[in-house]
Amino acid sequence: GQAHLRSNCTGDFKKKTEKMTENGMMSRAKVLTIDTINPTVKKVEYAVRGPIVQRAVELERELSQGMKKPFAEVIKANIGDAHAMGQQPITFFRQVLALCSYPELLSDNTFPEDAKSRACRILQSCGGHSMGAYSASQGIDSVREDVARYIERRDGGVPCDPDDIYLTTGASDGIVTMLKLLVCGEGASRTGVMISIPQYPLYSAALAELGAVQINYYLNEEKCWSLDIPELQRALDEARQYCNPRALCIINPGNPTGQVQSRKCIEDVIQFAAKERLFLMADEVYQDNVYADGCQFHSFKKVLFEMGPEYSDTVELASFHSTSKCYMGECGFRGGYMELINMDDEVKAQLTKLVSVRLCPPVPGQALMDLVVNPPQPGEPSYDNFIKERTATLSALAEKAKLTEQVLNTVQGISCNPVQGAMYSFPRITIPEKAVKEATEKGQQPDMFYCMKMLEETGICLVPGSGFGQKDGTYHFRMTILPPSDKLKILLDKVKEFHQKFTQQYS
Amino acid sequence: MSQQAVNGVPCRGKVLTVDNMNPNVKRVEYAVRGPIVQRAVQIEKELREGVKKPFTEVIKANIGDAHAMGQKPITFLRQVLALCSYPELLEDNKFPEDAKKRAQRILGACGGHSIGAYSASQGIECVRQDVARYIEKRDGGIPSNPDNIYLSTGASDAIVTMLKLLVCGEGRDRTGVMISIPQYPLYSAALADLGAVQISYYLDEEKCWSLDVAELRRALNAARQHCNPRVLCIINPGNPTGQVQSRQCIEDVIRFAKEEHLFLMADEVYQDNVYAEGCKFHSFKKVLFEMGPEYSSTVEMASFHSTSKCYMGECGFRGGYMEVINMDPEVKTQLTKLVSVRLCPPVPGQALLDLVVNPPQPDEPSYITFMKERTAVLSALAEKARLTEQTFNAVPGITCNPVQGAMYTFPRITLPEKAIDKAKEEGKVPDMYYCMRLLEEEGICLVPGSGFGQREGTFHFRMTILPPTEKLKVVLQKIRDFHVRFTQEFS
Numbered sequence: 001g002q003a004h005l006r007s008n009c010t011g012d013f014k015k016k017t018e019k020m021t022e023n024g025m026m027s028r029a030k031v032l033t034i035d036t037i038n039p040t041v042k043k044v045e046y047a048v049r050g051p052i053v054q055r056a057v058e059l060e061r062e063l064s065q066g067m068k069k070p071f072a073e074v075i076k077a078n079i080g081d082a083h084a085m086g087q088q089p090i091t092f093f094r095q096v097l098a099l100c101s102y103p104e105l106l107s108d109n110t111f112p113e114d115a116k117s118r119a120c121r122i123l124q125s126c127g128g129h130s131m132g133a134y135s136a137s138q139g140i141d142s143v144r145e146d147v148a149r150y151i152e153r154r155d156g157g158v159p160c161d162p163d164d165i166y167l168t169t170g171a172s173d174g175i176v177t178m179l180k181l182l183v184c185g186e187g188a189s190r191t192g193v194m195i196s197i198p199q200y201p202l203y204s205a206a207l208a209e210l211g212a213v214q215i216n217y218y219l220n221e222e223k224c225w226s227l228d229i230p231e232l233q234r235a236l237d238e239a240r241q242y243c244n245p246r247a248l249c250i251i252n253p254g255n256p257t258g259q260v261q262s263r264k265c266i267e268d269v270i271q272f273a274a275k276e277r278l279f280l281m282a283d284e285v286y287q288d289n290v291y292a293d294g295c296q297f298h299s300f301k302k303v304l305f306e307m308g309p310e311y312s313d314t315v316e317l318a319s320f321h322s323t324s325k326c327y328m329g330e331c332g333f334r335g336g337y338m339e340l341i342n343m344d345d346e347v348k349a350q351l352t353k354l355v356s357v358r359l360c361p362p363v364p365g366q367a368l369m370d371l372v373v374n375p376p377q378p379g380e381p382s383y384d385n386f387i388k389e390r391t392a393t394l395s396a397l398a399e400k401a402k403l404t405e406q407v408l409n410t411v412q413g414i415s416c417n418p419v420q421g422a423m424y425s426f427p428r429i430t431i432p433e434k435a436v437k438e439a440t441e442k443g444q445q446p447d448m449f450y451c452m453k454m455l456e457e458t459g460i461c462l463v464p465g466s467g468f469g470q471k472d473g474t475y476h477f478r479m480t481i482l483p484p485s486d487k488l489k490i491l492l493d494k495v496k497e498f499h500q501k502f503t504q505q506y507s
Numbered sequence: 508m509s510q511q512a513v514n515g516v517p518c519r520g521k522v523l524t525v526d527n528m529n530p531n532v533k534r535v536e537y538a539v540r541g542p543i544v545q546r547a548v549q550i551e552k553e554l555r556e557g558v559k560k561p562f563t564e565v566i567k568a569n570i571g572d573a574h575a576m577g578q579k580p581i582t583f584l585r586q587v588l589a590l591c592s593y594p595e596l597l598e599d600n601k602f603p604e605d606a607k608k609r610a611q612r613i614l615g616a617c618g619g620h621s622i623g624a625y626s627a628s629q630g631i632e633c634v635r636q637d638v639a640r641y642i643e644k645r646d647g648g649i650p651s652n653p654d655n656i657y658l659s660t661g662a663s664d665a666i667v668t669m670l671k672l673l674v675c676g677e678g679r680d681r682t683g684v685m686i687s688i689p690q691y692p693l694y695s696a697a698l699a700d701l702g703a704v705q706i707s708y709y710l711d712e713e714k715c716w717s718l719d720v721a722e723l724r725r726a727l728n729a730a731r732q733h734c735n736p737r738v739l740c741i742i743n744p745g746n747p748t749g750q751v752q753s754r755q756c757i758e759d760v761i762r763f764a765k766e767e768h769l770f771l772m773a774d775e776v777y778q779d780n781v782y783a784e785g786c787k788f789h790s791f792k793k794v795l796f797e798m799g800p801e802y803s804s805t806v807e808m809a810s811f812h813s814t815s816k817c818y819m820g821e822c823g824f825r826g827g828y829m830e831v832i833n834m835d836p837e838v839k840t841q842l843t844k845l846v847s848v849r850l851c852p853p854v855p856g857q858a859l860l861d862l863v864v865n866p867p868q869p870d871e872p873s874y875i876t877f878m879k880e881r882t883a884v885l886s887a888l889a890e891k892a893r894l895t896e897q898t899f900n901a902v903p904g905i906t907c908n909p910v911q912g913a914m915y916t917f918p919r920i921t922l923p924e925k926a927i928d929k930a931k932e933e934g935k936v937p938d939m940y941y942c943m944r945l946l947e948e949e950g951i952c953l954v955p956g957s958g959f960g961q962r963e964g965t966f967h968f969r970m971t972i973l974p975p976t977e978k979l980k981v982v983l984q985k986i987r988d989f990h991v992r993f994t995q996e997f998s
Binding site for chain 1: 667738819
């Protein structure tokens with residue numbers, strides 16, 4: 001055995017930590033150990049790249065080393081990464097990015113004029129006309145102006161001030177920054193933040209890291225994952241007993257659930273936030289990913305302003321967008337922005353100061369965002385091709401959303417709400433008692449147990465519902481709808497087959 | 508809280524105010540983009556609107572942004588980035604074979620062969636492998652494990668992540684982090700944000716900003732009374748001071764870290780920016796391993812590098828990495844988990860880093876141009892470093908240590924008593940008052956020494972050496988003239 005004095009965070013430097021090693025020599029424990037690490041970091045979990053994905057990567061390695069498996073490839077349907085699943089980038093965007101990277105190409109005839117003029121405009125706004133210069137910390141001025149114009153067009157003319165726009169390193173960056181600003185207080189006054197269950201686990205991870213209080217409000221699975229004001233009220237009233245609720249986060253279209261909230265629902269949420277004095281955070285990164293008939297994206301900003309000055313002058317709102325989703329799928333560029341409505345001026349000055357420490361978001365991502373909000377217009381040379389590519393991507397996604405819902409709903413023991421938008425299905429699965437028992441014995445969440453088995457037997461990597469949150473006693477998984485249609489069909493059939501086998505095995 | 512509105516209708520205060528926001532954020536300051544830069548931007552706006560000024564442009568010598576000051580990107584790097592962005596260009600004869608090969612390798616390592624895919628959270632594997640090989644070559648063969656490499660969004664990202672991991676405890680047990688005075692204010696900002704305790708150790712201005720272990724010991728012992736010191740940060744080559752630490756000094760620091768059980772953080776982003784005769788960059792990793800297993804298998808260390816400085820100057824791409832040495836495996840798991848939440852660093856920056864650590868080789872088509880461009884940039888910087896030191900040292904009331912490396916000069920300025928009084932009247936720190944006057948009168952934007960830290964009663968400013976030589980000469984002259992005028996005015 002080893003004599004081991006636990007290292008702890010005391011100020012007494014003389015109490016050195018010592019370990020007896022096998023050969024009887026004394027050696028010190030490390031400065032940084034699992035016991036002396038930041039405790040909030042230990043509480044952080046992020047299922048989208050968690051244990052099941054680590055196992056998937058391991059399996060890929062084993063496959064590449066020639067090990068025999070019941071499958072020829074691992075399909076990573078765990079993460080909303082469109083290009084990794086074969087979606088093609090938009091030609092126009094990549095042309096402009098190439099021109100910005102290597103401006104010598106501006107004299108190259110293979111590039112259309114509209115791409116060149118966008119590139120010139122972007123480069124002119126860069127220090128030394130180079131994407132390699134730092135930009136202003138809030139983001140390149142002309143890009144923020146273009147974002148503001150895009151928002152105005154999208155929202156039917158509701159004005160947008162470029163000064164309220166902050167470009168970010170993906171939407172995640174903006175979301176974490178806002179949460180950081182909002183967190184204060186101790187004990188019963190500690191900031192509480194309302195998030196949906198199920199949610200995208202960036203939120204729970206950020207709250208854990210910041211030591212804020214997570215307040216869960218349940219989306220209604222029976223009603224297509226809709227949001228219920230009485231449920232918001234219930235969650236809030238309960239939370240008030242042990243924390244200071246100050247923010248309400250909503251993802252629309254939803255992740256993992258894919259629901260597209262009705263306009264009425266959005267109004268209700270705004271009214272609720274106004275009444276209960278909550279800072280609203282609207283994660284709208286999937287705003288172009290709307291598939292279902294009768295569904296439409298309504299931006300929180302637009303609805304807020306259409307509710308009149310009683311709300312539009314008072315409700316504090318941050319909306320988030322990204323270049324990672326929609327029809328672009330440019331995850332690797334880490335482009336994004338947030339728009340702030342009714343933020344206190346002094347707080348805004350603090351925010352500007354805070355983002356300045358990290359200098360600026362990646363300039364290629366800012367350039368890309370500029371193109372997303374300022375795409376080819378009718379009459380421009382690249383327009384037809386752009387629309388063709390955009391439409392192809394979005395209609396493929398719509399088709400895959402429908403296919404997914406259909407196939408999964410034919411499986412006994414799987415029920416799948418319509419995938420109204422976003423990029424995922426979040427079906428509910430029935431797990432036999434015996435399987436639940438075996439999972440519990442293994443110390444695993446039942447849906448993790450299920451997904452791990454699916455991974456080992458079919459090579460399909462999904463994320464268990466427990467990674468996103470779900471009502472007690474229910475189980476789900478999140479699967480992306482991103483693989484190409486023919487591959488998706490095969491995938492869905494394998495999931496069906498697995499579920500039937502699994503149910504049989506544990507009956 | 509409610510407030511009366513003008514028309515008598517009661518209105519409520521905002522949900523998020525300065526009084527109920529995160530208190531740590533309020534303590535954060537970052538002088539490099541602080542108040543003086545905000546004023547500089549305002550003045551630029553006024554100039555554009557036609558307001559008459561004693562100058563026609565604002566020179567932003569506040570920030571280490573080489574391209575903004577006219578430095579050209581390295582052709583090869585940008586060719587590969589263009590090929591990665593728009594792979595159709597692989598058919599284009601304009602691009603050399605070695606650029607195409609690098610692009611194909613990078614794209615092959617990306618999901619769906621696209622730089623638009625997320626990468627692994629630790630960074631693209633083959634890039635980490637290339638980084639490890641680079642480190643081995645740089646350090647004379649000392650092994651580097653790609654698994655110890657974490658690509659990051661600039662070096663700043665990794666530095667903040669490491670500090671975050673290290674902070675724990677309450678009150679007197681709160682983690683203390685030793686940082687140099689003067690320092691690059693990312694460190695003080697991060698410590699304020701994290702609520703960690705800043706432990707200042709003074710560099711020795713009289714001895715060319717060298718680091719004194721006796722001073723480290725003094726700072727540490729004093730700190731032990733009110734916190735739990737666990738980390739020692741060092742920037743080499745230094746920012747803002749530009750000193751390049753001797754090998755002996757680096758050994759001493761490593762020995763000190765071991766004796767006092769401190770996690771070492773070595774910020775080496777300026778590792779190619781070494782100008783002075785007799786100065787050489789010694790990586791902490793290399794020295795650590797050359798000190799033998801008693802140190803190399805025990806001292807915990809993180810070293811940081813970036814694509815923003817050196818000869819590349821690609822600040823906007825936010826490329827960087829850290830190498831972790833002797834990190835506890837359980838902690839490493841936590842680190843990997845933590846970085847996964849933000850998915851991955853920007854892929855263009857990862858691609859760029861790959862080229863930095865894997866540049867054209869002597870037998871490749873792009874080699875000659877690459878070397879020519881690299882040498883031109885570095886020798887221009889060396890010349891500007893020398894010019895700056897010479898010019899400033901000729902000004903009575905300004906003394907400038909040699910700019911041994913990095914990209915800045917941090918001269919000490921003598922401020923007349925009356926000027927100090929005037930500054931106090933205006934509620935300004937004296938060197939901020941000085942720098943603001945310089946900005947308003949000459950359109951030159953520097954950062955006051957108070958933004959980096961300095962010994963009480965001394966004043967400095969930080970100026971970059973980045974403007975093109977001819978422009979730099981003019982800038983130096985204007986500062987000299989200003990200083991003489993200023994001294995005269997307050998005599």
